[in-house]
Amino acid sequence: MKSRDLWIIGLGGNTPSEAGDPAATLEAALGMFGERGLRIVARSQWWRSAAYPPGSGPDFANGVAAVEADGPLEALLAILHAIEAAWGRERRERYAPRPIDLDLICRGALTAPDAETARTWISLPKDQWTKRTPEQAILPHPRLQDRAFVLGPMREIAPDWRHPILGRTTEEMWRALPAEERAGARPMAAPGGGDASAAD
Numbered sequence: 356m357k358s359r360d361l362w363i364i365g366l367g368g369n370t371p372s373e374a375g376d377p378a379a380t381l382e383a384a385l386g387m388f389g390e391r392g393l394r395i396v397a398r399s400q401w402w403r404s405a406a407y408p409p410g411s412g413p414d415f416a417n418g419v420a421a422v423e424a425d426g427p428l429e430a431l432l433a434i435l436h437a438i439e440a441a442w443g444r445e446r447r448e449r450y451a452p453r454p455i456d457l458d459l460i461c462r463g464a465l466t467a468p469d470a471e472t473a474r475t476w477i478s479l480p481k482d483q484w485t486k487r488t489p490e491q492a493i494l495p496h497p498r499l500q501d502r503a504f505v506l507g508p509m510r511e512i513a514p515d516w517r518h519p520i521l522g523r524t525t526e527e528m529w530r531a532l533p534a535e536e537r538a539g540a541r542p543m544a545a546p547g548g549g550d551a552s553a554a555d
Contacts, residue, residue: 385398403415403540479497
């Protein structure tokens, strides 16, 4: 995947919705992308990961999709928020269990709102992760390099994407994670039983 016009969107959820279990909700959400003008170019399989912070809820279903979209970042965010609302997402408490979460992860070498702001949020100490929330979208997502549940699925569709600030590819960031972090995010069972492709 080499187009600079593709957005990477992270999908997650850990409570049921009208569509069914979390993975079914995410599938239903993907089904709405085309209706809202988002063309899916590639997508990962679904992965399972523990909620963060530990003990804050049931396991998540996670995945990523690469999409083409017209218009500015703000327009895309509005579309994603509308899809979340359609499947019962209420933004009340950070890290609360939720049926769906759609996050902008990256778009080529784009930094938003600017490289300096993105670098500041990326370098935020870990003890501040749950205490501070940016008031605007930050790209690349400031916690991308720390999240196995994003990097695992993302390496399926964009292993060679290079972080415009850190200078590392998706694959390199995945390999840099502690082994226990990588082990905590695994592909879900493939249809018909058995595990999906190995994550290592």
